[in-house]
Amino acid sequence: MSYLEKVNLWKSYENLDSNLKKELESMDAKALEEAFTNDLEFGTGGLRGILGVGTNRMNVYIVAKATLGFGRYLKNFPNALKRGVAISHDNRHQSKEFARMSAEVLSTLGFHVYLFEDLRPTPELSFAVRHFGCVGGIMITASHNPKEYNGYKIYDETGCQLVPAEADKVIAEINKITDYFAIDHSKGHENIQYIGKEVDEEYIKEVKKIILRPNLKKNFKMVYTPLHGTGQVFAVDVLRSCGYDVTPVACQMTPDPNFSGVKTSNPENKEAYDEAIDLAKQIGASVVLATDPDADRLGIAVLHNGEYHLFTGNQTASIVLEYILKTRKELGTLPKDGYVFTTNVSSSLPVVIAKSYGMNVEITLTGFKFIGEKAREMENGKGTYVFGFEESYGCLISDCVRDKDSIQAILMLSEAAAYYFEKGMDLYDALEEIYAKYGYFQEGITNIGLSGLEGSKKIQRIMDYFRNNEINLPSFNILVKDDVKLGIKKDFANKTEEKILLPKSNVIKYYLNDNMWFVLRPSGTEPKLKVYYGVKGKSESDAKELLEKLKAEVLKIVNEIE
Secondary structure, eight states: OOOHHHHHHHOOTOOOOOHHHHHHHHHOOHHHHHHSSSSOOOOOOOEEEESSSTSSSSSSHHHHHHHHHHHHHHTTTHHHHHHEEEEEEOOOOTTTHHHHHHHHHHHHHHOOOOESSSSHHHHHHHHHHHHHOSSSEEEEEEEEETTTTTEEEOTTTTTTTTHHHHHHHHHHHHTOOOOGGOOOSSOOOOGGEEOOHOOOOOHHHHGGOSSSSOOOOOOOOEEOOOSSGGGGGHHHHHHTTTTOEEEEEEGGGSTTTTTTTTTSSSSTSGGGGGHHHHHHHHTTEEEEEEEEEOOOOOOEEEEEEEEEEEEOOHHHHHHHHHHHHHHHHHHHHOOOOEEEEEEETOOOOOHHHHHHOOOEEEEEEEHHHHHHHHHHGGGGTTTTEEEEEEETTTEEESSSSSSSHHHHHHHHHHHHHHHHOOOOHHHHHHHHHHHHHHHHEEEEEEEEEEEEEHHHHHHHHHHHHHHHHHOOOTTTTTEEEEETTEEEEETTTTTTEEEOOOOOOOOEEEEEGGGGGEEEEEEESEEEEEEEEEEEEEHHHHHHHHHEEHHHHHHHHHHHHO
16 A cells, blocks of 8 residues: 555544644645654664654554554464563653553453553563463553654563564464454453552562662662653662661653653653753752653663763673672682673673683673573573673663563662772772773764655665675774674674574674773664674773774764665
């Protein structure tokens, strides 16, 4: 069906939502083409897009279609209808409506539905799936995206986001649905069960089991912001119940879908911390904590020598992992068959840390579903799950959850801070100690925004160029090239090729001399090309210099591609 045929179909639907109808009537030819040419696709973070009318936008009809396809997929599992589906949502525009629509479509199919009474964090949804023994789960969220976005994540019976092979089955079911407007969601509403505080209590009880040193002194102050998101539900209460002195940023503790109290809802961006750092300066706080809107990711700023320093996700993960392994070794609880999981765009430093403590390390593709899948494998006696992380500010300590969990991260990061404060160190000192012990690793990322249909074509041209041509970097030696889409590893030094045992994905990674690397990967959730870099230097200044040099030489090639 052409995009114009889709447009006419939507225009001819008499009962189209009034707001969407008004938007549709006001759109020009280019806007119609953008909104209807493509259908929203599942990426690393599920279904995510700009709110509005059209097949390439997030609206109740797209949500209903996705849910019907997901429901038909789930009905193939034993006792699926009775086991049911858990559903939660964040603070965004229409999140509650999308969650309710999902519940109604599933209840009409005959499913029991556990619907959270109000906004809840993504990790709690993952927990709830296993807590109730559900056959699947749905989280309505666009994570850290701007206010114009919303999204839809789907989970399997273990609380893990669907891996590509299973997501493809759902997509196949969705693609069978040709009429967006004939989806029945009018029946079985008595099967919708609202849930809330009782699940909160069980989730927090499990999260608190990660505490390693409960008797540390906690005589330092922290500031916390949920950036208007779901972390406000209980992050502050959890910290205070464990004895921490934490002050929330009051103006950001409201579920405002316009994010009017923050400059950005993404804790990867320094502007997200402006108000929190101002408050920290006023009260003399040593640590600033920020979670993204669905509270699966944690960003931090640390006071050192009178200045607040923002840490990357790689740096925070390195501190938390070193603290966990060191402490568990001292306590005699470090498993001999322990596993640490990371991704192919994350820092090499935690890998080095994990191996120094005798841990097994496995590297997956980007997307925490792949780490969740590995955690699930541990149940079959392969080994013991210890830690998982990815560079985009997400980690998981206890696999009672099978997704990133900022509540766990907050609790363990705060404990690490208390441990180092007792030793007269702050977290910046702790990071410096790690660098001195393992080497000066530095990472970076360039986000190249390329929106719209032309942007998608440009991203493809860039990926095709790197895929089909041999490149040269003046200051670095290229040793190996992994093309995950083709499933081929090229070893230039030995002039050999071998297969890559990873799911097919449009990712290319180059391994350089001296443990350095870079990766090109189109974002699965946003209209951008991401370029990741990792270097190791002889000192901090040397590492930073190498990082800037690598960025410049890679981007020179990218920018020359028409």
